[in-house]
Amino acid sequence: MTKIKGAEAFIETLRREGVRHIFGYPGGAVLDIFDVIMDVKDIKFILSRHEQGAVHAADGYARSSGRVGVCLVTSGPGATNTVTGIATAYMDSIPIVVFTGQVPTHLIGNDAFQEADVVGITRPCTKHNYLVKDVTDLPRIVKEAFYIARTGRPGPVLVDLPKDVMNATIKFQYPEDVSLQGYKPVYKGHAGQIKKLVDLVLKSKQPVIYAGGGVIHSNASEELRKFAHLTRIPVTTTLMGLGAFPSDDPLSLGMLGMHGTYRANMAVTYTDCLIAIGARFDDRVTGKIDEFAPKAKIVHVDIDPTSISKNVKVDIPVVGDCKLVLKDIIKALERRQEEVKELAKRLDTWHGRIEEWESKYPLRYNKGSKIKPEYVVEVLDKLTPEDTIVSTEVGQNQMWAAQFYKFRMPRLFLTSGGLGTMGYGFPAAIGAQVAFPRRTVVDIAGDGSIQMNIQELATAVQYGLPVKVIILNNSYLGMVRQWQGLFYKKRYSHTSLAVSPDFVKLADAYGARGILVEESSDVEDAIKEALKIKGPVLVDFHVDPEEDVYPMVPAGAPVSKMLLV
Amino acid sequence: MRHVISVLVDNEAGVLSRVAGLFSGRGFNIESLSVAPTLNPEKSKMVITTRGNNELIEQIIKQLNKLINVIKVVHYKGKEFVEREMILVKVNAREDSRAEILRIVDIFRAKVVDVSPKSYTLELTGDRDKLEGFIDLLAPMGIVDFVRTGAVVIEREQKKRRL
Numbered sequence: 001m002t003k004i005k006g007a008e009a010f011i012e013t014l015r016r017e018g019v020r021h022i023f024g025y026p027g028g029a030v031l032d033i034f035d036v037i038m039d040v041k042d043i044k045f046i047l048s049r050h051e052q053g054a055v056h057a058a059d060g061y062a063r064s065s066g067r068v069g070v071c072l073v074t075s076g077p078g079a080t081n082t083v084t085g086i087a088t089a090y091m092d093s094i095p096i097v098v099f100t101g102q103v104p105t106h107l108i109g110n111d112a113f114q115e116a117d118v119v120g121i122t123r124p125c126t127k128h129n130y131l132v133k134d135v136t137d138l139p140r141i142v143k144e145a146f147y148i149a150r151t152g153r154p155g156p157v158l159v160d161l162p163k164d165v166m167n168a169t170i171k172f173q174y175p176e177d178v179s180l181q182g183y184k185p186v187y188k189g190h191a192g193q194i195k196k197l198v199d200l201v202l203k204s205k206q207p208v209i210y211a212g213g214g215v216i217h218s219n220a221s222e223e224l225r226k227f228a229h230l231t232r233i234p235v236t237t238t239l240m241g242l243g244a245f246p247s248d249d250p251l252s253l254g255m256l257g258m259h260g261t262y263r264a265n266m267a268v269t270y271t272d273c274l275i276a277i278g279a280r281f282d283d284r285v286t287g288k289i290d291e292f293a294p295k296a297k298i299v300h301v302d303i304d305p306t307s308i309s310k311n312v313k314v315d316i317p318v319v320g321d322c323k324l325v326l327k328d329i330i331k332a333l334e335r336r337q338e339e340v341k342e343l344a345k346r347l348d349t350w351h352g353r354i355e356e357w358e359s360k361y362p363l364r365y366n367k368g369s370k371i372k373p374e375y376v377v378e379v380l381d382k383l384t385p386e387d388t389i390v391s392t393e394v395g396q397n398q399m400w401a402a403q404f405y406k407f408r409m410p411r412l413f414l415t416s417g418g419l420g421t422m423g424y425g426f427p428a429a430i431g432a433q434v435a436f437p438r439r440t441v442v443d444i445a446g447d448g449s450i451q452m453n454i455q456e457l458a459t460a461v462q463y464g465l466p467v468k469v470i471i472l473n474n475s476y477l478g479m480v481r482q483w484q485g486l487f488y489k490k491r492y493s494h495t496s497l498a499v500s501p502d503f504v505k506l507a508d509a510y511g512a513r514g515i516l517v518e519e520s521s522d523v524e525d526a527i528k529e530a531l532k533i534k535g536p537v538l539v540d541f542h543v544d545p546e547e548d549v550y551p552m553v554p555a556g557a558p559v560s561k562m563l564l565v
Numbered sequence: 566m567r568h569v570i571s572v573l574v575d576n577e578a579g580v581l582s583r584v585a586g587l588f589s590g591r592g593f594n595i596e597s598l599s600v601a602p603t604l605n606p607e608k609s610k611m612v613i614t615t616r617g618n619n620e621l622i623e624q625i626i627k628q629l630n631k632l633i634n635v636i637k638v639v640h641y642k643g644k645e646f647v648e649r650e651m652i653l654v655k656v657n658a659r660e661d662s663r664a665e666i667l668r669i670v671d672i673f674r675a676k677v678v679d680v681s682p683k684s685y686t687l688e689l690t691g692d693r694d695k696l697e698g699f700i701d702l703l704a705p706m707g708i709v710d711f712v713r714t715g716a717v718v719i720e721r722e723q724k725k726r727r728l
């Protein structure tokens with residue numbers, strides 16, 4: 001067998017993993033790898049303009065396609081620039097593998113030029129990470145990294161590649177399989193627990209399904225729909241679960257939590273049986289924890305045992321993959337047709353109550369003379385195709401997107417839920433567009449957030465990625481201003497963005513297109529025009545600067561005590 | 566409440582920091598720690614003693630199990646394990662106290678491991694109560710230096726027989 005260089009072995013391993021795209025940025029420590037990449041035809045490299053952008057793009061690629069996103073950057077500053085992106089993926093359980101260059105092994109620990117202990121830095125925000133010290137370990141470690149990233153509860157894995165290891169030679173051998181003694185995710189739910197769960201559900205009078213991102217990760221939307229329809233149990237989803245259940249389904253309650261719907265939050269308050277599936281009882285969902293689902297028996301299906309009984313005491317835990325467990329639940333229900341029918345009939349009263357809540361306080365906003373951001377999102381929803389991928393930045397724009405865009409299918413909504421990373425949406429949209437070149441991809445942005453990774457416009461232009469950025473420009477760090485308005489006596493400390501670039505000129509400077517919209521009556525036409533343009537477009541909507549997101553549960557209050565419009 | 570757990574891990578660089586980071590990241594204090602390779606040099610065993618309520622310790626154990634390099638976690642409860650620590654203590658040994666020190670050494674079945682004109686260095690192994698009793702008795706002589714290992718534990722055999 002002929003020997004090849006570490007850098008070549010690295011690329012060959014990616015090839016065997018089925019990698020088709022790498023997002024990244026070069027530098028001294030990874031020159032050897034880039035030298036190999038130059039001649040590689042079957043793996044496409046996308047040069048971002050900042051390493052954070054590359055990681056978010058790999059993340060958006062993974063969220064939209066379900067495939068592992070791959071990122072390659074240099075040592076030191078290149079590596080440290082990835083940290084926010086990695087932490088973002090970690091909080092939302094997104095499978096990406098980040099490869100960082102490292103100084104040669106003999107210099108590690110010497111404060112060498114562009115050295116950073118990136119394995120140490122990223123330990124708390126990766127699912128696992130590796131430093132490759134010997135080239136013979138390289139194929140195994142890379143294979144393990146992909147395996148760990150995509151199995152169990154998915155998450156980011158980082159692999160640090162010293163320069164001398166990339167230069168060393170090996171007889172390449174691709175490992176057949178992965179064997180990790182300390183890592184054996186449990187997929188199949190415990191039969192006894194599932195039986196208990198089904199017994200409880202069948203006895204319930206006011207059940208609610210509370211579905212999270214785990215349903216999307218395990219591709220369990222179809223099973224979730226079946227379970228809900230079989231029993232007529234209403235479904236609320238978390239921010240991360242949007243699209244896991246069609247929002248136009250009659251059983252959909254919409255999103256719950258801080259900016260969720262009134263009916264969803266009331267339903268979880270009065271339910272006697274809360275069925276949590278792939279969700280983790282985040283504080284933005286539960287509000288005041290003691291008053292969350294106070295009357296309910298709680299069942300919790302999750303692949304990660306640490307999520308269970310972490311924040312809320314659970315009556316029936318089921319550790320397992322959402323899809324497999326839901327399949328087992330459906331099977332068990334199908335054997336108990338009579339009881340299922342009774343349950344479905346019994347739920348009439350419960351549905352009646354939910355309808356009352358809905359008609360009392362539906363999602364709404366006040367019309368006005370200025371452009372309402374909610375209206376922009378509604379129009380966007382109306383004008384874009386059903387399989388449109390929507391990413392968001394963070395803040396009010398994110399919440400309006402979640403409330404007013406209708407997500408009917410999984411993997412169409414890309415948002416930084418756990419970490420809340422401003423600057424996530426645009427590069428994530430770029431990653432999604434790389435995965436789906438022919439789909440419409442839109443980033444719903446704020447005027448603050450978009451400036452955090454605006455440099456990626458160059459990436460979009462260079463690779464002909466026609467991402468549409470919808471800026472809900474309120475001249476404020478709006479969400480922070482909203483909190484200052486509500487809880488700090490309207491003292492708007494440093495949240496005004498009175499000075500921002502002229503986004504139309506900015507788009508022009510990058511070789512993209514910009515459209516300015518200042519009148520409500522122009523919103524439709526502007527969106528139609530943007531969707532017609534073949535390349536990337538920034539649409540700058542000057543919206544009502546004082547508009548706030550409602551309804552709202554103040555932090556730490558019970559979810560039943562919502563501030564309403 | 567005090568908890569004793571043992572963690573079987575891959576004997577690799579960085580594993581200790583993963584485990585320690587897990588504790589500190591959740592505001593949990595490690596009271597004592599001992600780590601050494603097992604008979605299989607590719608694995609190490611850590612014994613960690615810590616304090617916290619039961620929910621927190623359950624969460625910590627789940628989190629430990631989640632680490633890729635952690636192979637097995639055992640939470641020792643009740644009296645079904647043997648626990649030992651070792652101390653080395655250097656005490657002032659003046660003319661009038663040398664005999665008393667040696668008598669204490671004898672009673673506790675400790676060992677004198679170093680002698681100088683001014684001090685004795687003593688070694689003692691035992692459970693925590695025994696070590697503390699020993700230290701209390703030596704304190705009046707003047708302790709010059711003191712070092713104590715983390716606990717090591719092993720399951721009692723009769724536990725298995727009873728099952």
Ligand SMILES: Cc1ncc(C[n+]2csc(CCOP(=O)(O)OP(=O)(O)O)c2C)c(N)n1
Nearest residue numbers: 395396397420422446447448449477478479
């Ligand atoms: C990187 C980062 N820094 C700070 C914050 C805190 N933060 C949350 S929302 C927000 C305002 C965002 O402003 P903008 O993008 O204009 O969105 P808007 O709320 O106005 O729609 C800020 C500063 C954050 N989430 N992320």
Ligand SMILES: [Mg+2]
Nearest residue numbers: 446447476478
């Ligand atoms: Mg804004």
